[in-house]
Each structure stands twice: as C-alpha cells, then as structure tokens.
Amino acid sequence: MDKQQLNNVFDAYNPTKEQKQKMFDNIKQKAYGKKTIDFKKIYIPMATVAAAAFIFAIGSGVLDQNAPAQLQTQIVQNTTTDIAATEGDEKSKTDNTAFEHSSTQVQSKPELDVTQMPKADQAAGSKANDEPQSNGGSIQQVIENAQPVEDIEVVPNQATTYAALNINTASQVPNSRMIDAPAQISAQDFHENSGYEITYEEFCQKAGIDITEIITVPSDMQNITQNQAYFNEGEIENWNITYIGDGARSININSSLDANASNSYFENEAFVKTDINGNEAVVFYDGSYTAYINSENVSYSITGVEITEQELSDILVSMIK
C-alpha cells in the first residue's frame, strides 16, 4: 500500500457535487434563515379553552365559585391535559408543564402523589407539598403574560443528550463537564474509583485538558444555583439557544432524569440538554421537580472535552509509574 493508494481511498470519500450543493443549501437555511415558533399560537388557545371551561363550569353550577381552589385547578388542568395530549406524548408533556407553571399564578398548586415517585423524588415531592400555595392574578393576566418562546423539547431516554456536570463542593474546585466517551468521568469519579488523591487541576493536566482559561458562566446562570459553575474554555462554543421568556418558565425533565438515572442526582447539578433544533442548553436540577433553563439569550455552546476509558487507563498507569 503506497501513499497514492491511501490518498485515492480518502479522495473517494468526497461528497458528490449534488450532495455538496444540497448540504450547502440546507446549512444556509439553518444558519441564516430565521425560524421561530410563536408559543402564543399554542398556549393562548389552550388557555382560552381552559378559561371557557372554567367559566362554563361556574356558570352552569357544576362548580361553585367558592369551591376549593384545588378542585378548580383540577378542572383547568384536566382540560389542558386533554388538549395537549393531541399534540403527541412528549410534546404534550413539555407544553403542559409550561402551561401548568403559568397556571399556578391563578390556581392553587396540586398535591403531588409522592407514593408514585422514586424514593429520591419523594422527599422533594413532600417538600413541594409543604410549600405555601400561590394566589392572585387572573386567567386574563396569564394570557396577557404569555410570551413567545423557542420550542424546547426534552426527550426522555436520551442519555446521550446530556452530560452530568459534577460539582465538587467539598474541595471547592471548579467543576468541569466531561462528556462521556464512552464513560462519564469526572475528577470526583476519578478520585472515588482510583482512591488516588488528585486535585482537579492535576486531573485536567493528566487528561490533557486545558484549564488555563476558565470562563465563568454568565451571571444570569450563576444566579440560578448557589454554586458557581465553570466551564473550560474549549468546551464553550457553538451553543446558541434563544430563550425569550419571563425567565421563570420551567421545563420538567424529571422523567428524563428518572429514565437515565444510574446515579443519584443532586441539587445544583446541571445537565446539557438538546432542543429540537439541535441546540444545547444547560439546565440546572434544583432538587425539586423542575430544572431551569438558563434564560435570556445566553450564547455559549458546550461541545465537550472527551476522555475515553483507554485514556483514563493511560493516565492511571502514568500516575502509578
């Protein structure tokens, strides 16, 4: 086998002219063509129908105006669930969650059935039930407050679309996200699995991860968690997700967490999720049932530092020597 043969082989992998042109057109469309989803179109009809059902229930005497708030909530939520269910299972989960969040402004919070939840979640569920219930506002206000947001779909069972960001609070070292390839490995895992004392800096050095330039997460993300999150310079690129909202809309990723749960999830742990357009976003699990997406046009991307099991093994061997 000579060099020319090798070159011929690699040349043969080139795309055809037609393929190249097709890809070019698609890229231009995706990158330069603006595509937005107006959630008002989705949510307002849902809210309007729900409101109509609510008013009808009161007007027809089915529901007394002084009925317990919880019952009223049930009626509104049942209505919206039925409507949302027609959008498809996963979509309806996301949409319904978003609407539920808005509806808590005017309706009392429904009780969470903690008996149906995994153990770790039961504690949080009980805590949520103990929280004071919100009051005030009107359905009209909810409709008026509805904001168009980008469609963000959280798909369960996709362990590959997120990577855990382990926060090592004990040693107060900056955390780093390392995408699994194939295994998720963190400095903490490394320490626990190897029993070897190693600092985060040493670990990164051994793993060939550049931490000379550490970029802090924008302030609006930091506010979400008690712990500051840090990313390595090389990890932050290509992420551009536009989130236009009131900054408080929540995304329920609980089902995803359960589906992917091979470890415990801790407060302030963050995950990278991918939206339907392939954009990635960091979401923080706050110990309850919601995870908050960072808000307001944060334009960073995380493509990840990857380390294979073989590389980890190489690092271990080199340390033992």
Place this chain on the structure above:
Amino acid sequence: MSQSIYTQEKFSQIYDKYANMVYKICIMMLKDTTDAEDATQNVFVKFIKASREYQSESHLKASLIVIAQNECKNQLKHWWSSKRDSFEDIAEPSYNDNTPDSDVKNAINSLPDKYKIPVYLFYYEGYTTEEISKMLKINHSTIRSHLSEARKRLKKFLEEDNNG
C-alpha cells in the same frame, strides 16, 4: 440568534474549502451517507453560530475537525444509532466496492474509528502526531500507538486479502 461574523459570502469560501474534509470525517465515522450529510450540515451550522474568530486558517481547520468528530460521536451515542447498528451490521457498508484500490479502501474501513481518524489526519491531511494529539485531546503517546496499531492492522488485512 446574534449576527454571525461569517457572512454568507465568507462562509461559502470556508465551505468550499473544508466541506470535503468534514464530510470525509463524518462518512468515515458514521458509515452512512445520509447520516454523514446531516452531521456535516450540523458541523457547519454550529461553526457559523459559534461565530468565533480564529488566529489562523489552521486553527479554523482544526476547529472544524474537532467539531466534526464531536458531532459524529454524539450521533453515534444517540439511542437511534445504537439501535439501528444491529440491523446495519448485517449488510456490508455501502461504500465497500470493487473499484481499483478497493482493497485498501476496505482495509481502512475495517479500522476502528479511533485508528481511522488519526490515519486520515496523519497521512492525508499531513498533521504531525503532536498536532493530532492537541486537536483530538488525546495523549501524544496514544496517538502514536494508534497509528502503529493501525499500520499493523492494515498490513494484516491486506496480506490476508491477497492470500485469500
């Protein structure tokens, strides 16, 4: 999305220059033309959206290689890919053929990705092992051992092919 520093005209030039390279990495890793097309598109979309200035042309090229590799790994990790693999394993990869150099091509196709990409970058793109090491964030010694192992495997494959 905020305005990218890459205007459509500027992007066209970059695409013309590096589309083949990105696609080649994608087809080598994903072994499917449709998936490779999707991945190539995603790589360039991410590149445009990142809107990063690069110190030099070589930095830009290296960045595209890294993004392409990450994109392919992400696709391979996706549940759909992992499920579908079991069906595709039955069929020969579509790019295996009997054209001249097909034995070499099949030999390269037979290499695991961790060897294939360093071979491509080293022999075709002309990167040094040190540059590949930095680019792929893999230890220098690992890259060298991967290349060495790849050579051994290629030799063995071609010998067996000739004898067979």
